[in-house]
Amino acid sequence: MTETPIDRGVFEALVEMTGGEMEFVDELVDTYLDDGRQQIDALREALATGDAAALVRPAHSLKSNSLNVGALGLGGLCRELEESARSGAVPDAADRVDAIEQGFSGVRTALLAERADRSEPAPGG
Amino acid sequence: MSPRSTQGAGEPAFSGPAADRPDPDAATENGRILVVDDTPFNRQLLSRLLRTIGHEPLEAGDGRAALELLRDPSIAPVDVILLDIVMPEMDGYETLAALKADPLLRDLPVIVISGVDELESVVRCIEMGAADYLPKSVDPAILRARIAASLGQKRLRDLEREAGERQAATNDVLAIMSRAAFDLQVVVDAVVQAATSLTAADFGVIYLHSDDGYRVAATAGGSPELDAWERAHPIPPARDTLVGRIALIGEAIRLDDVLADPEYAPSAGRQIGGYRSLVGVPIVRDGAVAGVLALARNVVRPFGPADTALATGFAEQAAIGLGNARLLETIDRQRAQLARFLSPQVAALVSSPDGESMLAGHRREITAMFCDLRNFTTFSETAEPEEVLGFLRLYHATIGALVVAHDGTLEHFAGDGIMVFFNDPELQVDHAERAVRLARDIRERFKDVAADWRRRGHVLEVGIGIATGYATMGRIGFEGRYDYGGVGNAIILASRLSGEAAPGEILISQRTHAAVDGALGAESAGERQLKGFSRPIAVYSVGPGAGVGPDMTANGPSEVAS
Numbered sequence: 001m002t003e004t005p006i007d008r009g010v011f012e013a014l015v016e017m018t019g020g021e022m023e024f025v026d027e028l029v030d031t032y033l034d035d036g037r038q039q040i041d042a043l044r045e046a047l048a049t050g051d052a053a054a055l056v057r058p059a060h061s062l063k064s065n066s067l068n069v070g071a072l073g074l075g076g077l078c079r080e081l082e083e084s085a086r087s088g089a090v091p092d093a094a095d096r097v098d099a100i101e102q103g104f105s106g107v108r109t110a111l112l113a114e115r116a117d118r119s120e121p122a123p124g125g
Numbered sequence: 126m127s128p129r130s131t132q133g134a135g136e137p138a139f140s141g142p143a144a145d146r147p148d149p150d151a152a153t154e155n156g157r158i159l160v161v162d163d164t165p166f167n168r169q170l171l172s173r174l175l176r177t178i179g180h181e182p183l184e185a186g187d188g189r190a191a192l193e194l195l196r197d198p199s200i201a202p203v204d205v206i207l208l209d210i211v212m213p214e215m216d217g218y219e220t221l222a223a224l225k226a227d228p229l230l231r232d233l234p235v236i237v238i239s240g241v242d243e244l245e246s247v248v249r250c251i252e253m254g255a256a257d258y259l260p261k262s263v264d265p266a267i268l269r270a271r272i273a274a275s276l277g278q279k280r281l282r283d284l285e286r287e288a289g290e291r292q293a294a295t296n297d298v299l300a301i302m303s304r305a306a307f308d309l310q311v312v313v314d315a316v317v318q319a320a321t322s323l324t325a326a327d328f329g330v331i332y333l334h335s336d337d338g339y340r341v342a343a344t345a346g347g348s349p350e351l352d353a354w355e356r357a358h359p360i361p362p363a364r365d366t367l368v369g370r371i372a373l374i375g376e377a378i379r380l381d382d383v384l385a386d387p388e389y390a391p392s393a394g395r396q397i398g399g400y401r402s403l404v405g406v407p408i409v410r411d412g413a414v415a416g417v418l419a420l421a422r423n424v425v426r427p428f429g430p431a432d433t434a435l436a437t438g439f440a441e442q443a444a445i446g447l448g449n450a451r452l453l454e455t456i457d458r459q460r461a462q463l464a465r466f467l468s469p470q471v472a473a474l475v476s477s478p479d480g481e482s483m484l485a486g487h488r489r490e491i492t493a494m495f496c497d498l499r500n501f502t503t504f505s506e507t508a509e510p511e512e513v514l515g516f517l518r519l520y521h522a523t524i525g526a527l528v529v530a531h532d533g534t535l536e537h538f539a540g541d542g543i544m545v546f547f548n549d550p551e552l553q554v555d556h557a558e559r560a561v562r563l564a565r566d567i568r569e570r571f572k573d574v575a576a577d578w579r580r581r582g583h584v585l586e587v588g589i590g591i592a593t594g595y596a597t598m599g600r601i602g603f604e605g606r607y608d609y610g611g612v613g614n615a616i617i618l619a620s621r622l623s624g625e626a627a628p629g630e631i632l633i634s635q636r637t638h639a640a641v642d643g644a645l646g647a648e649s650a651g652e653r654q655l656k657g658f659s660r661p662i663a664v665y666s667v668g669p670g671a672g673v674g675p676d677m678t679a680n681g682p683s684e685v686a687s
Contacts, residue, residue, distance in 0.1 A: 017170075017174060017263075017264075017265055018173060018174075018177075019177055024173060027169065028166065028169060028170060028173075031165050031166045031169050032166045034165075035164055035165055035166050056211070057163075057211055057212075057213060060211045061163065061164045061211070064164070064167065064261045065164055065166045065167065067261065068166070068167075068170065068261065
């Protein structure tokens, strides 16, 4: 694990976009996490059937959603996979999907931690 | 009093929850925006942003769902589409192509949502007719600006299209009115059709005032069942119906939802029609509510001030149509009344376009026929007055019917004297011949009448004079008592010839004789010295004809004088 998987600036922009309504931010994050889980399942399925073209859409969706919540690293991984899949051949697809799943897991932890930080009073004022 | 739109204070129709509803036409800044995106995250985010900046978002998960929603008539129209490109089922390109191929959806602005790394796709979409594009990491200020721009374009296009449609419909109605100005049914049919389609109403009705309330005169768009119900139930002025309320206050009314209106009484008609949003405008004539134009939508989609204004314009055209029809009815009634007092030709002349100039006086060749009774003075002195009146009634009825049958213009009945013109005011090429035929028929018909009276001891015979020549015809008399008559030598001569005629004789002047070209069995009866004429006048006597009636010409060649 290198740095935090969430870009603070982008996440703050998302918060600002919602007018600072944290309940809605939480809803959005939940949607992102549910949807992301489904996209990863779709990637796994495409991998199992060896259908490179079927990687495109889930990679695309996860990419754009990730970029919106500030998961820039994960978004980058998804973009690379999307582009390769569009070109037709992805020799190291399994590794890349593993990396994406790992990345997603890190993003999930970070997003939930951010939420927990907000609901807990800041330690030591 | 001109119908007014009922906005603002004192509006009686808006009450309860309806008053809180935003005015549909006033919301020029806000739009209904359809978000088409397969990921719930994006839909949720965009919908939220749209709501924050005052728009109403709708969502679809792919192109197919979007098209279904756009084509669903029960869903209010969308103003702008936000379209994702990469989607399952039907992607952004296919969706865009389908939209552009649909004449009803072609003009909807489409904003493509795209990542910064997808500029190629954006170019392709714009080439396919997309209005604009938005980056995926959307900035609210940019979203607001792009949607406002697209909305502005759409509103402009809508306005242009509506203005064009309204102009065309108004022109149609005006054209119909100029073609069939006096046919009220044609006018109200055209008005209700145009108003219903232009306001996107489901049902339109024109009610006209009658003795038992406001009755349906024309409908558009309703089911036969609803139509029949409305026609069978005239509406009295009362606050519990739209039409009744307009009849009471004489102003336009909009009801956003009839079910939310505390005074509206849901009728069986409403049950059948299922209407919810209503607008009605009065058809005003002479300051009274002569009718109501009512429009209904079967869903709660309130009519706006623009709809009211449009309906008011059409109601004014209906009012003009109504005025024309009433005018025609009045003229017809007057003509019918006049015809009882005047010769039908004169009655028609009075109400004809050139009536005034004809009445003012004109010179024309006419044939005049004068008919009176020999021995009438003796008869009226010796018979009982009741007998005299009874005889005159029979005489007038008999001759009157013949004058009408021969298309003569009756100038007057005066006791036993009757004056008839031909060739005025109605032109008759064969006026001399018509006069002679009438005279012969009178003589023939009178034989029976005379025989009857001879049995009672009274010898009565007709004497008839006919003359042809120029006379000045027109209104004769003084203010308050005018007759249609003529002045001229021919008229005096006809009168003198009638006086000169022996019992049962028809004397015609030389000109009349020349005009009938010796036909109809007239023979020279020498020259007569007549009062008022300095020189002796050549006269001809018409022999007995065989037939009775204007079309009887069987007395043909054998009788023609050589």
